[in-house]
Every structure is written in structure tokens, then in C-alpha cells.
Amino acid sequence: MLAGGGALVLAVALILVWSLALRGDGSVSTAKYASSVCGDLSSWQGDIAKSAAAMTTAVSNAGDPPGKQKAAQTYFGTAGTRTDQLIAALGDDGTPKDGKSYAKQLVAAVRTAAASFKSSAQQAGELETSASSFGSGLQVIIRDPQQPVDGVRTKFGNAPSALANAFAHTSSCASLKLPKP
Numbered sequence: 001m002l003a004g005g006g007a008l009v010l011a012v013a014l015i016l017v018w019s020l021a022l023r024g025d026g027s028v029s030t031a032k033y034a035s036s037v038c039g040d041l042s043s044w045q046g047d048i049a050k051s052a053a054a055m056t057t058a059v060s061n062a063g064d065p066p067g068k069q070k071a072a073q074t075y076f077g078t079a080g081t082r083t084d085q086l087i088a089a090l091g092d093d094g095t096p097k098d099g100k101s102y103a104k105q106l107v108a109a110v111r112t113a114a115a116s117f118k119s120s121a122q123q124a125g126e127l128e129t130s131a132s133s134f135g136s137g138l139q140v141i142i143r144d145p146q147q148p149v150d151g152v153r154t155k156f157g158n159a160p161s162a163l164a165n166a167f168a169h170t171s172s173c174a175s176l177k178l179p180k181p
Contacts, residue, residue, distance in 0.1 A: 028094035034166035036093035037106070038173035041156065044086040045149055045175065051075050051082075052145040059142065065129035072142050076121035083114035083148070098162040109155035113148035120145075153177070 028036075055075030062068040087110050095103045120141050127137050156176050159167055167173040 027097045027100075030096050030098050030162050030166040031170075033093060033096035033099070033103070034163065034170040034173065037090065038167065038170050038176060040086060040089040040093065041152070042172045042175050044082060045153075047082050048079055048149050049146065051078055055142070055145060059138070065134050065138075068138060069124055069127055069129055069134075072124040072138060073121050075145065076117050076124060076141075079145075079148075080114050080117035080121060083110060083117055086110055087114065096163055096166075099160050102158075102160055102163060105158075106152075106155050109152045113152050116148040116151075 052075065055071055058071035058075075059068045062071055087107060090103075090107050090110060123141050124138065127134055127141075131137075153176055156167075167176075
């Protein structure tokens with residue numbers, strides 16, 4: 001019985017090694033990376049923009065401080081979750097052969113955005129809704145709900161030349177460029 005079990009363990013180990021060898025190092029062509037990453041980033045950016053607009057309307061329409069607080073907290077919490085989903089998607093996109101360091105920096109920028117959204121959700125939740133300073137405190141937190149997105153877009157715009165060229169030739173990348181100052 002032990003010999004049969006040993007053969008099973010050996011077979012599973014061989015399958016695991018074989019599948020890892022076929023998977024390679026996760027490198028993808030620059031064009032494939034640009035297409036995947038720009039699609040993911042554009043979708044995320046659109047989702048965050050829609051949520052930010054809905055949050056702004058909900059805060060404006062809420063009749064009481066707890067309602068305003070809940071709207072802001074919901075937006076930032078949802079944005080943090082959506083940004084975590086983007087991190088997973090970027091991991092699935094692979095790594096460009098001509099930009100491994102850049103891909104890591106882009107993911108780091110997205111992680112920073114996720115942390116920022118989550119921190120803002122926590123800050124909104126901690127505001128004392130009965131305090132006279134509630135309104136000004138909330139305005140400080142929600143003044144620029146797109147700021148974490150702009151941080152990612154800035155990192156996106158600092159791609160090395162081979163990737164920048166691929167991004168320039170990928171239509172889904174156009175909405176990710178920051179306007180020139």
C-alpha cells in the first residue's frame with residue numbers, strides 16, 4: 001500500500017513540476033501586456049469615476065450627517081475593493097518582457113491607491129457626526145476622490161520607451177493619459 005501511495009505522490013509532484021515549467025516566468029509580449037493592462041486600468045478608472053460621481057450626489061442629497069458619512073464611507077470602501085480587484089487582474093496580465101521593473105512599480109502604485117481609498121473609508125467612518133466640524137472634516141476627506149486614480153495614471157505615464165510605444169498604439173490606453181500641465 002505504501003508503494004502505491006509513493007507512486008501517487010511522485011505522479012502529483014511530476015505533474016506540478018511539468019505545469020510550472022510550461023507556465024514559464026509569466027512574461028508576455030509588450031503588445032499583449034499593453035492591451036491587457038490598459039483594458040484593466042480603463043475599466044477600473046471608469047468604475048471609480050462613476051462611483052465618485054454617485055458618492056458626490058449621495059453626499060449632497062443626504063439630509064443628515066450620518067447619511068453623508070455613510071455615502072462617503074461606502075464609496076471609499078467600494079473603491080478600495082475595486083482597486084484590490086485591479087491588483088489581481090494586473091497579476092493575471094503577466095509581466096512585459098521589456099518592463100519587469102515597471103510592472104512592479106505600476107502594481108505598487110495601485111496598491112498605494114487601494115490603501116488610500118481604504119484609509120479614506122476609515123477616516124470617514126471615524127468622523128463624529130454630531131460635531132460642528134463634521135462638514136468641514138468630511139469635505140477634507142472627499143475633496144478629491146479621484147486623487148488615488150491620478151497617482152496610478154502618473155505611474156502609467158512613466159513607462160519605459162518600449163512600453164510607452166505599445167501604450168501609444170493601444171486604443172484602450174488613451175483614456176489613461178493625464179492632461180499636460
